[in-house]
Amino acid sequence: MMPSAAQLAALDAADPLSHARDRFRLPPGVVYLDGNSLGPLPAALPDRLAQTVAGEWGEGLIRSWNDAGWIDLPVTLGAAIAPIVGAEPESVVACDSVSLNLFKLASAALAMRPGRRTILMEASDFPTDAYVMQGLAQLAGAKLKRVPRAELGAALDDDVGLLLLTHAHYVTSQVHDMAAMSAAAHAAGALTLWDLSHSAGALVVNLDADGADFAVGCGYKFLNGGPGAPAFAYLARRHWDAALPALTGWMGHAAPFDFAADYAPASGARRLLTGTPPILAMRALEAGVATFDGIDLAQAEAKSRHLVQLFAAGAATLPGVTVDAPPAGRHGAHVIIRHPEARRVMSALIARGVIGDMRPPDAMRFGFPALTTRFADVGLALETLRAVLTSGEWQEERFAPKGMVS
Structure with missing residues (x-):
């Protein structure tokens, strides 16, 4: 009608x-x-970005890494995203792209489940997620298994180390019961990784309460961070010490400015960081996330x-x-x-x-x-x-x- x-x-x-x-x-x-x-x-974004360019960069120059808080932006911006996805502030960082964050977290999950070599996905989920998993599976000696939505529960056998699901489907808009699917995966001995690209900012998400292990999300869709905006990644507190992504970088080091010869992971979700954060893009995403204040x-x-x-x-x-x-x-x-x-x-x-x-x-x-x-x-x-x-x-x-x- x-x-x-x-x-x-x-x-x-x-x-x-x-x-x-x-x-x-x-x-x-x-x-x-x-x-x-x-x-x-x-x-508010144009003025904020202009101030970053003219003031923080133009006047502050390299001092702005400290004076304007650039060095901590992935963490402070992650903390601002955290309530939008039902997470504690220290569990979320803004960084890289959805694809890179999927690789980092999935590689960590496989390492945490030695002897289990299967990554399980829904067959019709966003193809890029599968592309990343195909590459990871080849590197890690694992296999990717994709089944129809109705067969996910039955496919959670004792070889599945990771269940990767898109929370809200990019075509059908179906939404998984995160708590139920996380519980089912855990009962089978697997970990869960949730893609929130079509959920964060659109739906109520409760990563902590629903027992999610890992999650990624997009900054340029509902979070309004601009074209190609940085993504975000979530690492549940119970995995802060055990999760060791295969892709490591200096910003994820426990003491990046000690310039030690060997990598030592930072505590918590900060270990998910890799290279130097893109400050202009981060400031734009910051303005996008701020549109949710009080919502x-x-x-x-x-x-x-x-x-x-x-x-x-x-x-x-x-x-x-x-x-x-x-x-x-x-x-x-x-x-x-x-x-x-x-x-x-x-x-x-x-x-x-x-x-x-x-x-x-x-x-x-x-x-x-x-x-x-x-x-x-x-x-x-x-x-x-x-x-x-x-x-x-x-x-x-x-x-x-x-x-x-x-």
Whole structure:
């Protein structure tokens, strides 16, 4: 059923998170439904970055490693991310990319489970995670096993050393029960590594309470840290002394400025650091994380769920598309609409100012971050999608596929 403009306006008027949109700089005339791929620009970020460049770098020069706290940014920024993912501050560091952090933590997990040589994943999880595990398995003499979601529990045999799962699926938006899956893995003698790339900042996450061993997450999606923003990594307190990643670097050394000949790991999650932190990118991510100050993530998850469900119900009434119905219960902050010419249709939508993304061959993905999306945006997006579909303009030559997929 298509929601009315009056209904959507009433929802916006009652929205306890409506003030958060003012924390961002959004271009006029655009309905941005791709914050699940790249979060919009935080309003405070340009001035903060300019101050870092002109003041901290330009005036402070190398002194800013100490005077401006650059050297501790991975740790202080990790501590700011920690409450967003339900972790104690010392268990999270901001560093590197999701792929590198996956490699570091998975290698540590395998070393902690000698004699177990299997890494278990869901077959349809984000392919990059599997690419990293394939490389690690080859180096470590292990094997990667991928099974359908329903078969994960049965696949937890006595050779599995690590269960790697994406908390919120990047296509279906299904959400794993982290506590239950962690308990199942532990009962089988395995460790867990969670990819929070589509959860952190969108869903309530409780890494500590749910018994997660390790986790990684993305800085440029819901955390609004900018294109290519640093990722983050989580190391549960009970593993602070035992976890020894195969990829080590001087910033993860117990005394990096002693320049000792041999590596000695720092205590806690700091041992997950490798090289010199990218300060400009860190400052940008810092501004993105600050957009969550005072935000109730339970309210954010509930709002995103409502936005998704309204959009999915309205899209189901439109001609020529099918909707992947959001999973019952918890789900991520995006929904898939399918059309045989998804890339053309999405290009036509973007030309009209409604920005989502597409995934081959036929999926259009629309994201609904709670901090930036209004209920009125649902109505605008649906009306625009209706206009594109009924006019047939997506068939025009200007929308012929070319270039990369957004």
